[in-house]
Amino acid sequence: MDTQELLTRNVDEVVTEEEVAAIAADPAGKRAYVGYEPSGVLHIGHLLTANKLIDLQEAGMEVVVLLADVHAYLNGKGTFEEIRETAEQMRAQFLAYGLDESKTEFVYGSEYQLEEDYVLDLHELELSTTLSRAQRAMAELQGGETAKVSHVVYPLMQALDIEYLDLDLAVGGMDQRKVHMLMREELPGLGYEARPCLHTPIVADLTTGEGKMSSSEGVTISMEDSTADIESKVNSAFCPPTRDPEGDLENPVLELFEYHVFPRFESVLVERPEKYGGDLEYSEYEDLAADLESGELHPADAKGTLATYLDELIAPGRAALREIRQD
RNA sequence: CUCCCUGUGGUCUAGCGGCUACGAUGCCUCCCUGUAGAGGAGGAGACGCACGUUCGAGUCGUGCCGGGGAGACCA
Structure with a gap:
């Protein structure tokens, strides 16, 4: 299997083929990432993007796993202490699953997202992004939940992370494509480069076969299953x-x-x-x-x-x- | 800060002062299929909270809490 095929197998969308082909031509040392809200137990949805990360490592790329503690906080997932604890559990499970430890960098969002440069860029993004655009991009906002200000800051930070983590490629499920498209449109306005993206499919619900509803409800296979x-x-x-x-x-x-x-x-x-x-x-x-x-x-x-x-x-x-x- | 609307099982929803609170969907169990689904038979699950009016309140009133909308302020 050639590198381009390895990078793009089992993905639903490649943005753009040309840009990813350029990476495939010289993958060594290139950096790709997925951001996860810390969760104490990995489920099959996490593992789907992890499979892609493993492919990328096999191609010689470096992988950054963002343990998005600040994002989780903004999404009301608990105190920083609680979030960090689940993040550590998540890291251990990813390594156990098969990510190559020597080619994986785990980064906490709070390590850089609170610094002045980042925050000022974030405010600039807030200034140039409409409320409705940010709200649409917020994939994490499920069901009839009412949007908080934190919920619209969230996707803007995701866009900015891709610059601040010094990445060459962003990976995520199809549920992340609106965020990534926002990133591609907005980063150039801040003087940064838009990065290519790979979007993995969202697997259908196990019991109904109904598609595309991410990990919200329903039966899912997880690391704690016997x-x-x-x-x-x-x-x-x-x-x-x-x-x-x-x-x-x-x-x-x-x-x-x-x-x-x-x-x-x-x-x-x-x-x-x-x-x-x-x-x-x-x-x-x-x-x-x-x-x-x-x-x-x-x-x-x-x-x-x-x-x-x-x-x-x-x-x-x-x-x-x-x-x-x-x- | 003020006013208006709203709050029933996971979700949606009937009820409009009176027996063990309707229904849908989801969920669980069993039957039927060499899987599951579909189909058939059962089952668990709710009136935001507190006072009050009343013989009796999900149903009326007040307050609080939660959600939605509008107004006032223009610093």
């Missing part, structure tokens, strides 16, 4: 025997294979009783999806296999969590 939890959650997942269900629905089981399993494993072994045809082995997601579509692979067997591989992915993080919680 093997039995994962089996149970995967087993109850929506999974029609097709890659393209009716309407706007997606097949979450296939999505998890595509975005989480195949990128991390050389091949996938489906253990199956002789009665149903015996074991199957896949080295490509496409082959597995095609077999599910044709009926060669039954959804029940796909689910059992998915649970096994997800469990293997989660296991190190789960162990790390257990260790943290014992202290």
Whole structure:
């Protein structure tokens, strides 16, 4: 797989292809980032962007993980003490999951976001951005919550972070694209360069197959799930025997294979009783999806296999969590 | 600071002084399918808080709290 392909595989949107191609041409030492609001437990949504970070490291890039403590504070997630504690747990889980420690820089937002230069640039952004624009960009504002001033400052800081962390590339889920577009429009006005972005897909809800609602509610796989939890959650997942269900629905089981399993494993072994045809082995997601579509692979067997591989992915993080919680 | 509107299960919602508070959706359980969904059968879950009026208040009044809107101030 060439570098451009490695950088852009499994992403929904590349902004822009040309700019990312320039990075792919010479990835060594280039810096990419994802910002996360600290969370004590990583869930499958965090892991999707983490997979992309692993790809980027494999390509030779450096990765910056922003532990966005100030953002979390602005979003009402607690005191700084509480936020920092969950941030440390998050860091441990990312490393356990497979981020290369030697190529990963973890940065707290509060390390630089309170400094004068940053704050003055932030005020300049506030001056040049309309309220409605900032509010639309605020992906974190879910449901019918009423916007606070903090909520509109939030995305402006995200835009500014991309400059202050000295990045070459911004990574985030599709839910972050409005923030990134705001960044691309506004940074030049402050005399900074707009950076390219990669947007990962948002995986459909596991039980309904309804798409695109990030991590808000519903069943999700997380680092604190036991093997039995994962089996149970995967087993109850929506999974029609097709890659393209009716309407706007997606097949979450296939999505998890595509975005989480195949990128991390050389091949996938489906253990199956002789009665149903015996074991199957896949080295490509496409082959597995095609077999599910044709009926060669039954959804029940796909689910059992998915649970096994997800469990293997989660296991190190789960162990790390257990260790943290014992202290 | 003042005034107006608003507050029922997770979400949306009926109720308009009177039996164990309607319904939808979501959620949980079971049946049915070699998965899930769909379908069928069950189940848990609510009147923001406090006084007061009344024989009796989700339903009326007052206050507080929360949400929305407007006005005043022009420093």
